[in-house]
Amino acid sequence: MIIGKIALTGSPNVGKSTVFNALTGMKQHTGNWSGKTVGSAEGTVKNGKKEIKLIDLPGTYSLSADSAEEEVTRNFLCFEKFEGAVVLCDACSLERNLIFALQVAQLVPKTVLCVNMLDDARKKGIEIDISALSRETGLPAIGISAANGEGIGELKKMMFELAEGKLSADFKPLRYPKSIDDLVSAVRPVLEKEFGTSGVFPVFEISKNEHGFVAEFEKRFGKLSENQNLSTVLSGITVPSDFPDKISACIALRAEEICLSAVSFSSNKSCSRDEKIDSVLTGKLFGIPVMLALFGFIFWLTVSGANYPSQLLSEAFSWVGIRLESFLSGFGFPPMLKSLFIDGIWNVLSWVVAVMLPPMAIFFPLFTILEDIGYLPRVAFNLDRGFGFAGACGKQALTMCMGIGCGAVGVTGARIIDSPRERLIAIITNSFMPCNGRLPAIIALITMFFTGSSVLGALILTLAVAFSVLMTLLVSKILSKTVLKGVPASFTLELPPYRLPKFGKVIIRSVFDRTLKILGRAVLVAVPAGIIIWLCSNFSFGGNTIFEIFAAVLNPFAKLFGLDGNILCGFIFSLPANEIALPIMAMGYSGGTLTELGSLSETARLFSENGFTPVTALCTIVFFLFHWPCATTIITVFKETKSAKWVFASVLVPLLTGFSICFIINIVSKLFC
Amino acid sequence: MENFSLCDMKKGELALIKEIKTAGNLRQRLFDLGFVPGTKVKCVRVSPFGDPKAFFIRGSVIALRNLDSKTILGVKEP
Numbered sequence: 001m002i003i004g005k006i007a008l009t010g011s012p013n014v015g016k017s018t019v020f021n022a023l024t025g026m027k028q029h030t031g032n033w034s035g036k037t038v039g040s041a042e043g044t045v046k047n048g049k050k051e052i053k054l055i056d057l058p059g060t061y062s063l064s065a066d067s068a069e070e071e072v073t074r075n076f077l078c079f080e081k082f083e084g085a086v087v088l089c090d091a092c093s094l095e096r097n098l099i100f101a102l103q104v105a106q107l108v109p110k111t112v113l114c115v116n117m118l119d120d121a122r123k124k125g126i127e128i129d130i131s132a133l134s135r136e137t138g139l140p141a142i143g144i145s146a147a148n149g150e151g152i153g154e155l156k157k158m159m160f161e162l163a164e165g166k167l168s169a170d171f172k173p174l175r176y177p178k179s180i181d182d183l184v185s186a187v188r189p190v191l192e193k194e195f196g197t198s199g200v201f202p203v204f205e206i207s208k209n210e211h212g213f214v215a216e217f218e219k220r221f222g223k224l225s226e227n228q229n230l231s232t233v234l235s236g237i238t239v240p241s242d243f244p245d246k247i248s249a250c251i252a253l254r255a256e257e258i259c260l261s262a263v264s265f266s267s268n269k270s271c272s273r274d275e276k277i278d279s280v281l282t283g284k285l286f287g288i289p290v291m292l293a294l295f296g297f298i299f300w301l302t303v304s305g306a307n308y309p310s311q312l313l314s315e316a317f318s319w320v321g322i323r324l325e326s327f328l329s330g331f332g333f334p335p336m337l338k339s340l341f342i343d344g345i346w347n348v349l350s351w352v353v354a355v356m357l358p359p360m361a362i363f364f365p366l367f368t369i370l371e372d373i374g375y376l377p378r379v380a381f382n383l384d385r386g387f388g389f390a391g392a393c394g395k396q397a398l399t400m401c402m403g404i405g406c407g408a409v410g411v412t413g414a415r416i417i418d419s420p421r422e423r424l425i426a427i428i429t430n431s432f433m434p435c436n437g438r439l440p441a442i443i444a445l446i447t448m449f450f451t452g453s454s455v456l457g458a459l460i461l462t463l464a465v466a467f468s469v470l471m472t473l474l475v476s477k478i479l480s481k482t483v484l485k486g487v488p489a490s491f492t493l494e495l496p497p498y499r500l501p502k503f504g505k506v507i508i509r510s511v512f513d514r515t516l517k518i519l520g521r522a523v524l525v526a527v528p529a530g531i532i533i534w535l536c537s538n539f540s541f542g543g544n545t546i547f548e549i550f551a552a553v554l555n556p557f558a559k560l561f562g563l564d565g566n567i568l569c570g571f572i573f574s575l576p577a578n579e580i581a582l583p584i585m586a587m588g589y590s591g592g593t594l595t596e597l598g599s600l601s602e603t604a605r606l607f608s609e610n611g612f613t614p615v616t617a618l619c620t621i622v623f624f625l626f627h628w629p630c631a632t633t634i635i636t637v638f639k640e641t642k643s644a645k646w647v648f649a650s651v652l653v654p655l656l657t658g659f660s661i662c663f664i665i666n667i668v669s670k671l672f673c
Numbered sequence: 674m675e676n677f678s679l680c681d682m683k684k685g686e687l688a689l690i691k692e693i694k695t696a697g698n699l700r701q702r703l704f705d706l707g708f709v710p711g712t713k714v715k716c717v718r719v720s721p722f723g724d725p726k727a728f729f730i731r732g733s734v735i736a737l738r739n740l741d742s743k744t745i746l747g748v749k750e751p
Contacts (some may be wrong), residue, residue, distance in 0.1 A: 062705030093732030103705075133749050245693075248704030252712070254730070274734075278718055287721035381736050385722035388738060394725070418698070490699040492706060493736040495718065495727055 002044075003052045004163030005081070007108075009073060009407065010088030012059035013496045014114045019088055019146045020056045020347060022155060025551055045156060052163050055082070061492075062597050063103045063201060064244075065211070066315035066420040071212065073653040077107055078202060078213075079220055084110035084162040091121035091128050098255035105171045107199035107318035109424055112158055114166070118221060120499065125266040133262040147502065171401070173200070174254050179240050180247065182206060189235050195221045204247055207239050234346050234409070268283060274497055278378065287382045294375075298366045302453030303443050303461065306358035313357065314599050315352030315428070331545075343535025345527055351583035352526045355600075357519055359440040364510040367405065372501035376401050380493055383469075390473045391488050393422040393481030400426075402474065403433035404465075407633035410435075410638055419489035425476045427637055428650045431629040432467065433471045436518055438624045444582060445624075448604035449617035473656060483649070500598040521621075522579035529580050533587050547588055561659055561665035562619030564611065571623065576631045581624070615669045619662045626658030679742035680726065682716035688747035690714055695744040703745070715749060716719075731751035 017512065020026065041056040044080075057076055058069035064626045085108045094115065105111045134141035142158055144151030160591060161167040178185070187203045195217075206214035217563060218224055222229030240246070256289045280286045321342060333608035347651055364623045370376065376398055384394030396418050403410030410430040417423040434442055442464065446457045471474065536547040544552070547569065555565030570585035586603050589610040628651045652654065676691060690712045695703055707730050708714070717734055718727035727736040737745075 062701065064701050064705065095731040096733045097706055099705060099731075244701060245704065248701070252704065252707050252709045252731075255707070275717055282718055282720060284719070284723075286719050381718070381720050381727065383723065384720060384725050384736070384738065388724070388740075394736075395740075488738075488740075489740040490695075490697070490738065492699075492702055493725070493727075495734040495736055497734075611688045 001049055002051045002053055004083035005055065006163055007055045007057055007076060007080075007085040007161055008088065009061055009077070009085055009104060011055045011061050011090070011099075013494060014059070014088045014090040014097060014145050016056060016088050019114070019155075020054065020153075022146050022149060023159075024054055028077050045159060045359065047156060047160050048423070050160060052083075052159055052177065054159075059407075062100055063107065063457065064205070067204055069217075074213070075216055077104065079216070082107065083165070084112065084167075086112045086114050086159065086161075086162075089113060089115050091115045091117045092124060092126060094128060098258055099251055102137075102174065102251050103201065107135070109171050109199065110167075110169050111139055111171070112160060112162055113137060113157060114170070115143045116146050116229070119145040119150065120497070124497075125474050127264045127266065129262045131263070134259065136172075136258045136261055140167050140169055156616075170453070174250055175482070176250050177246060179242065180250075180423055183237050183239065183369040186197055186233055186237055187230075190230050192228055193229055195556070197221075204244075207234075209218070230351060241455075249272065256515045262439075270524050277498060278495070279377070279604050281378050281545045282381055283498050286578050288615055289522045291379060291382055292462065292466065295465065296458055298363065299461045300372075300454055300458030301366060302359050302363045302439075303447070303457045305362045306440070306443065307447075307454065309358040310354055311599065313354035314350065315355055317346075321346050323348065327398060331471045334377045339538070340531065340534050344531040347532065348526045348530035348583045349523060350582060351586070352522050353519070355444055356437070356440045356522060356579050357515070359443055359520065360436050360515045361511055363436065363552045364441065364514045366509045368506045368510040368514075369501050369503070371401075372499065373504060374498050375498045376441065377495050379494060381495060386473050386494070387476070388488055390425075390476035391422075391486065392425045392476040393417045393491055394418065394493060396422070396426040396429075396476070399430060400469070402431045402671070403435060404439070405436055405514065407431050407433075407435045407629050408636040409628075411636045418491060419479070419486075421484050421486045422489060424641065424646060425479050425484055426539075427640060428479065428653050429645065431633060431650065431654045432468045432475070432626060435578065435630075436469065437630065438521065438581075441578065441582050442624050444600060444603075445617050448600055448607065449612070449614050464621060466584070469660075471626070471657060475653060481652075502597060509523050522577045523575040524617075526580050529573065529576065529584065533584055537587060537591055545559060545591065548591075551588060560617055560666065561623070561662035563623060563662065564602050564616070566610070567616070567620055567623075571627055574630075575628070578624070578630050615665065615673070619665055621660050622665065623658045626654045626661065628655050675748045677748075679714065679737070679745040679747055680739040682726065682728075682747075684716055684719050684726075687713065687715050687734070687750035689750050690745060690747050692726065693744070693748040694746065695741065699741055706733075706735055708745060714747065 008016060008020055015544050020041065020043060023045045026043045032190050043054045045052040045054050055076065057073040063070065063074045085104055087101040087104050089101060101113055113133060115130065118128060121128060128143060130141050132141045132208045134526045140158065142151060142155055144155055146152060158167065184200055187207060188200065189663040191197050192203055206217065209642065214224065236660050281290055312619040324336065324346065328341065379401065380394045380397035382399045387394045398416065399410045399413045403505060407430055410433065413424040416425055418604050443457065446460050450460060451457050537545045539546055551565035551569045554568045558565050558568040567585055567587040569588055570581045573584045574581035586606060589606050634651065636645060636646045641647065679688065682688060690708060690710050692710060693700060693703060693708060712730060715729040716726055717729045724739040725736045726739065726742060727734050
């Protein structure tokens with residue numbers, strides 16, 4: 001039985017997703033940087049037969065500034081029906097968090113203050129006096145350490161009391177200067193009587209004539225100006241010009257005051273620890289080299305670690321494949337169907353799993369560790385100058401990092417960028433980052449055609465990704481000088497404290513939640529793709545298979561860019577998932593009849609026999625970096641931009657980039673060879 | 674005492690915020706992050722290219738582009 005609805009809010013990076021997961025038993029992805037959760041999620045908290053619906057609102061610093069996430073949070077808190085709110089605060093930066101908490105409490109009187117990461121704070125020599133906090137604010141308060149599960153039980157209990165109306169919250173109103181107090185006491189009763197709103201916040205927003213809020217308000221309650229009583233009251237008062245400043249200052253000073261009695265510092269150890277770490281990681285001398293080395297190291301672990309398991313997997317698959325074949329023969333399966341099953345479905349499937357799974361299973365956990373430590377905002381901090389130069393937002397570095405995981409996630413993540421112009425730039429250039437569907441394919445090509453050494457391989461891969469970053473900046477610059485003209489908007493970026501990740505959790509979470517999910521999608525696509533490719537390479541018109549005809553038509557065009565018709569076919573057929581591009585190319589070269597597709601050396605020989613040179617390999621790698629986003633990402637771009645024009649741009653921009661670079665490589669190589 | 678912009682602060686320097694001259698959306702955002710007159714602020718990080726700079730304020734570290742922190746005036750912390 002559902003007994004109520006409770007909103008979970010808080011500033012970014014206070015561990016909201018961790019708390020949400022701990023309360024609901026769900027598996028929302030978490031990370032140590034602001035803006036990880038961009039949409040609002042819903043879950044259920046159970047206590048025996050009773051249930052609470054918990055709404056996880058996107059993290060925001062305030063209710064008043066305008067960004068997509070803030071609007072979601074503000075509109076929910078202002079206009080939805082719910083039993084109460086839990087404001088999550090980070091114990092390490094309680095003062096800043098209280099500014100937001102006080103804003104929420106002014107709007108939702110039934111608010112619980114929940115101070116998270118008490119253990120982290122204690123390590124830093126910060127002690128929080130929860131009862132003093134509760135006394136000073138008049139709100140029920142609780143301290144927890146969600147990552148260890150400490151205090152989750154009590155928080156749950158409190159939430160049920162809140163939902164059942166058993167928890168008393170007696171918020172001590174803020175003291176404002178008289179001019180503001182007069183205004184509030186004049187407008188508030190009218191708003192409450194005429195429109196049924198509560199709290200001080202709507203009074204402020206309407207008095208300020210804040211457009212977004214007024215529009216939303218009128219959508220739900222009708223035109224403000226048509227309400228006689230309100231108009232009379234509003235015309236009778238003057239809103240001071242420094243009204244918003246004064247309110248903000250009052251709230252900030254009140255937060256400071258509360259902290260004076262609730263927070264004590266015994267030392268300032270770990271602030272200086274973070275400062276020391278950052279003086280290397282974001283320092284003038286080492287910031288950029290260490291960043292390159294770190295990514296290079298991760299790529300090296302991925303390349304070298306993936307080799308052996310890849311080989312094992314492909315041997316295992318071919319062992320099973322051979323048995324499967326003789327098993328099917330024994331049953332008297334028609335040779336045609338048997339070939340479809342083994343050469344089509346089984347081979348593509350085994351290629352996808354053997355070549356894709358090991359790098360993903362190594363890369364994702366490593367990357368998640370970087371994410372959890374809190375390094376990604378430092379990347380954005382280091383590279384921001386470049387994005388400023390390109391007329392883009394420094395937070396684009398974060399969406400690019402997400403893009404290395406999965407393009408669709410990167411596109412959705414672009415919501416953290418407030419300016420619509422800069423968000424579009426981030427979305428259009430997002431596919432420049434090689435996602436986890438393309439990264440293993442690029443690694444495979446490097447291993448097959450450039451070097452067997454994992455160190456060199458990792459170096460080449462790092463250079464390739466660095467090149468992608470440079471191209472992202474260049475194309476962003478071109479976009480902001482042409483179709484998306486404008487100057488960079490201002491933004492703020494929080495550098496969260498470093499946190500030690502929970503290694504066990506990271507591995508389990510990234511393997512099961514991310515790797516297997518993405519691989520699952522690839523396998524789902526691989527089966528029908530295997531069938532189609534097999535059909536295309538086994539049915540012929542006038543002596544040529546469909547695939548051959550298709551490849552022959554594309555061939556002259558593809559040759560201009562150092563590719564061939566077969567490669568281009570592979571890219572086109574792999575629109576649903578980039579993971580299947582290489583196996584399709586291999587199928588095309590072998591005429592759909594090969595049985596030993598798994599091993600890289602076999603594939604390399606097959607490719608070489610069909611005229612694949614190092615230059616072809618280079619062009620193919622470049623084309624992997626820059627072609628079009630996969631179907632899932634394209635759909636996501638449409639969902640995010642709601643515009644066919646920008647979907648078109650996000651396909652065309654990388655495609656033109658890829659064609660141009662490949663064309664240049666092709667010409668240059670012709671001149672020198 | 675002489676006013677200076679936050680963008681001119683060097684790493685490790687302390688200041689007291691005197692005035693926020695910032696316009697537009699950023700103004701409200703700064704207030705919400707606790708950048709209000711009278712607040713103590715310390716410049717704690719400078720990006721490898723000198724821009725942006727990050728400031729320790731009210732318990733958290735916030736990075737601002739120089740173009741933006743230029744509009745925040747401070748005085749030397751006594």
